[in-house]
């Protein structure tokens with residue numbers, strides 16, 4: 001089967017992490033063509049351009065399910081900013097009510113569209129695989145790394161406020177570091193602003209560059225910052241694009257977190273139709 005053009009879509013932004021969202025309850029892009037389709041439509045300047053593509057599909061267990069692709073055509077288990085966009089899209093299209101649940105490869109996500117300006121709250125899957133005291137050498141300097149899976153894998157590095165951070169160079173080195181092979185990891189650089197907020201800059205696996213925000217990265221960074229006594233829930237995260245995310249959680253004695261919520265905007269930028277030329 002070929003791709004059925006035109007493919008209707010919404011271009012959406014979750015704090016600058018941008019996505020092409022497609023109502024795929026009716027098959028339009030065959031599964032064996034989806035990865036190549038994603039790579040082509042995510043090219044900035046040559047096509048729509050986005051950090052990823054979200055296919056909304058049916059579900060027996062929840063209001064809907066999704067298939068999330070990074071811009072390089074790789075599938076990821078979860079995406080915090082994308083999940084807010086999926087929830088906003090589903091509510092706007094009458095696929096779900098304001099309070100909804102949907103299936104991801106990381107598990108069921110509960111979401112609520114909080115208001116008509118598109119703020120969305122997500123109950124995240126419980127983070128796991130916490131590791132601290134890891135190390136890597138960056139520009140000859142031994143660097144401490146913390147790690148957890150907050151839906152997808154995240155390495156977290158704390159830097160002093162005002163420090164120069166080579167996000168792409170260092171992020172690439174850690175994303176492909178052998179200690180995180182074969183799955184790799186996203187890489188977050190966290191700076192405490194000493195006012196109860198943190199700034200997080202993220203190199204994203206599957207985008208292979210710094211994105212303007214990373215929801216699951218903000219979650220991992222906020223939890224490790226709380227473990228260091230730098231912040232307490234609710235944590236405001238300032239993202240690379242300057243927009244804010246709020247992370248709410250209960251911190252356990254052992255440093256793990258539960259009842260983790262990610263709250264932030266999910267904007268519908270425009271509605272469009274992809275033509276065959278969008279893949280050329």
Ligand SMILES: N[C@H](CCC[C@H](N)C(=O)O)C(=O)O
Pocket residue numbers: 017070075076077078079080081082152153186204205206207213214215216217
């Ligand atoms: N690039 C990530 C998936 C998207 C995560 C990010 N965009 C978010 O908002 O959580 C990965 O492959 O693990």
